[in-house]
Amino acid sequence: xxxxxxxxxxxxxxxxxxxxxxxxxxxxxxxxxxxxxxxxxxxxxxxxxxxxxxxxxxxxxxxxxxxxxxxxxxxxxxxxxxxxxxxxxxxxxxxxxxxxxxxxxxxxxxxxxxxxxxxxxxxxxxxxxxxxxxxxxxxxxxxxxxxxxxxxxxxxxxxxxxxxxxxxxxxxxxxxxxxxxxxxxxxxxxxxxxxxxxxxxxxxxxxxxxxxxxxxxxxxxxxxxxxxxxxxxxxxxxxxxxxxxxxxxxxxxxxxxxxxxxxxxxxxxxxxxxxxxxxxxxxxxxxxxxxxxxxxxxxxxxxxxxxxxxxxxxxxxxxxxxxxxxxxxxxxxxxxxxxxxxxxxxxxxxxxxxxxxxxxxxxxxx
Numbered sequence: 001x002x003x004x005x006x007x008x009x010x011x012x013x014x015x016x017x018x019x020x021x022x023x024x025x026x027x028x029x030x031x032x033x034x035x036x037x038x039x040x041x042x043x044x045x046x047x048x049x050x051x052x053x054x055x056x057x058x059x060x061x062x063x064x065x066x067x068x069x070x071x072x073x074x075x076x077x078x079x080x081x082x083x084x085x086x087x088x089x090x091x092x093x094x095x096x097x098x099x100x101x102x103x104x105x106x107x108x109x110x111x112x113x114x115x116x117x118x119x120x121x122x123x124x125x126x127x128x129x130x131x132x133x134x135x136x137x138x139x140x141x142x143x144x145x146x147x148x149x150x151x152x153x154x155x156x157x158x159x160x161x162x163x164x165x166x167x168x169x170x171x172x173x174x175x176x177x178x179x180x181x182x183x184x185x186x187x188x189x190x191x192x193x194x195x196x197x198x199x200x201x202x203x204x205x206x207x208x209x210x211x212x213x214x215x216x217x218x219x220x221x222x223x224x225x226x227x228x229x230x231x232x233x234x235x236x237x238x239x240x241x242x243x244x245x246x247x248x249x250x251x252x253x254x255x256x257x258x259x260x261x262x263x264x265x266x267x268x269x270x271x272x273x274x275x276x277x278x279x280x281x282x283x284x285x286x287x288x289x290x291x292x293x294x295x296x297x298x299x300x301x302x303x304x305x306x307x308x309x310x311x312x313x314x315x316x317x318x319x320x321x322x323x324x325x326x327x328x329x330x331x332x333x334x335x336x337x338x339x340x341x342x343x344x345x346x347x348x349x350x351x352x353x354x355x356x357x358x359x360x361x362x363x364x365x366x
Contacts, residue, residue, distance in 0.1 A: 001318040002032045004068025006061050007039035010075045012276035014042025014299035017072040017093070018314070019307040024053035026311075031318045034058045034067060043303035065089075072314055074306060075293065077103055087111040088340075090322050092314060094118045097337055098236050098351045099264065107338040113322055116345060117310060120335035124172040126305030127295040132176020132231055134294050135260040139165070139227045140184060142256040142280070148287060150226040150254040155185025162187050162209065164224055168242060168267065169231035170197040170212070173260050177229045182208040186227075191215050218242060222250040230259045234266030236351050241269040248284045255286060262292040323366050326359065333359045 003026060005017050016039050018026075023033050033055045037047055047057045058064040065071060065084035073093035077085070085091070085106065091114040097104045107114050118125060143149035143163050152163040163186045167177045170192040178201065181188050187209040190201050198212035213221070222228075222243070228251075232242065243257075248270065259271040270283040273292035280289050295302035313332050316325040326333040336359045337345040349356035 002034070002067060002069045003314065003318060004034045004058075004064045004071045005036065005039055006064055006071065006073060006081075007036040008074055009061075009078050009080060010293065010296075013075055013293055013296045015074040015296055015303045015306060016040040016043045016045060016299070017074050017303075017307065017310065019043065019303055020045050020049045020053050020055075022307045022311045023050060023055050026315060026318065027054040029315065029319065032056070034064050036061055036064050040303070043299040045303075070314070070317060072310065074303075076100065077106070082106050085110045085112050088113065090317065091115065092117055092310065092317070095337060097345065097348045101352050104338070104343070104348055104352060104354075108341055108343060111341045113339045114337040115313075115322075115332065115335045116337045117335060119345070120313060120331050121309060122331050126309045127302050128172040129176035129179075130298060130302055130305070131260050131294040132173040132178075132229075133180045134297055135173075135258050135289070135291075136165075136167075136177040136180035136229055138279075138289055138291075138294075139229055139256055139258040140181070140186070142258070142287060142289060143226050148254060149256055150252060152226050154181075163226045165189075165227040165229060166191065166218070166221055166225045167229045167231060168192075168215070168218065169233075169261075170194075170201045171231065173231035174229075175201070177231055177260070178205060178210070181229075182210055185209075189213055189221055191218055215242065219247060219250070222247060223252070225251065225255055227255065228257045228268075230257070230261060230267050230271070232267040233261045234263040236263065236266075236347065238266075241265070242267045244269045245284065248286050251286055253285050257286060257288045259288065259290045260294060262290045323363065327363050333363065336363075 035050045035055050037057050037059045070090040076095050095116040140154050145151035154163045156162045165181050165186050165188045167174050167190045170190050190212050192198050193215050202212040262273045264272045271290050274290045279291045280287050343356040344359050
C-alpha cells in the first residue's frame with residue numbers, strides 16, 4: 001500500500017505520525033511510504049533519516065495526498081487540506097469530528113474512509129500522560145506572581161505551605177498531572193467517581209502530600225485551591241458541569257484553571273480550546289489555560305509514543321485493507337468514522353443529529 005505522512009500544519013504542532021524506525025518496518029513489509037519534507041524535523045527525524053530506511057521524501061503536500069492510498073496524521077484534516085482528499089482514500093488521524101461539522105461534511109461528501117485515532121486506543125492514547133505532565137507544569141507556572149498567580153511556591157519552605165492543587169480525574173491524564181505536581185512538592189487532592197481509582201492513587205502517592213476524594217467534594221475544596229487541573233473527558237452531549245461558571249466566585253482571584261481535556265463547556269463550564277500562541281484567557285477574573293494540543297510542545301517524545309501506538313493498526317490496514325482490518329481488530333473498528341459516504345461514529349452522529357450505521361452491522365454488510 002502507498003502510505004503518506006504529511007507535515008502537520010496546525011499552529012504550534014511539531015509532531016509527526018510515524019517515526020523512522022516504524023516507517024522502516026512498513027518498508028520491510030513491502031509498503032511504499034512517502035514523507036513530506038521536514039515533517040519530522042521538530043520530532044528529531046530528518047529527511048535523511050527517512051530516506052536512509054527507504055522512505056520517499058515529497059516536497060508538496062498536495063502531491064503526497066494524491067499519491068497515497070492511506071494518510072497517517074496526528075491532528076485533524078485542516079481546511080487547507082480539504083482539497084487534497086479523494087474518494088476511497090483512508091485517513092488515520094485524531095479527527096475529533098463530533099464538534100467539527102465542516103470536516104464531517106468533507107469526509108462524507110468526498111467519500112473518504114476515515115479512522116479517528118483517538119478512539120482506537122484500548123489503554124488510552126500514549127500522549128495522555130504527557131498532556132497531564134505538561135499541563136500541570138504550565139499550571140504551576142501560572143501560580144507564580146509574575147503570571148498573576150497566588151505566589152505560592154510549589155514546595156514548602158520556611159514554614160509557608162506549598163501550592164495547593166486539585167486534580168479532577170485520575171486516569172492516564174490525571175496520573176500524569178500527579179507525577180508533575182507531587183514530584184515538585186505540591187499539596188494535591190485528586191478526585192474521581194471511581195473508588196478504585198481513588199484508592200490506587202492514594203496508595204501510589206502515600207509518601208507525598210496527597211489525598212483522594214470523591215467528586216462530590218470538589219465544591220468544598222475550591223476556596224483553598226491555587227490551581228485546578230481538569231483531566232476528565234466530558235461526554236459532549238452532557239449539559240451539566242463539575243464546575244459551573246457560578247462556582248468560579250468560590251476561587252481565589254489569583255487561582256488558575258488548566259483544562260487538559262479542553263472540552264468546550266465540558267466538565268468546567270467556562271472552558272474552551274486555546275492554542276500555544278494564545279493559551280490563556282480570563283473569565284470572571286479567573287485565568288484559564290486550555291491548549292488543545294499540549295503534547296505538541298514535546299514533539300520528539302510525543303511522536304515516538306504516537307508512532308508506536310498506531311503502527312500495528314497502520315500495518316494491518318496496509319496488509320489487509322481497511323474493512324478486513326476493522327473486522328479483525330475491534331478497537332480499530334471503534335474508530336471507524338466515515339466509509340464510502342456513510343457516517344459510522346455514534347458520537348458524531350448524536351452531536352450533529354445525523355443518521356449513522358454502527359460499525360458492527362455496517363461491517364457485516366461488506
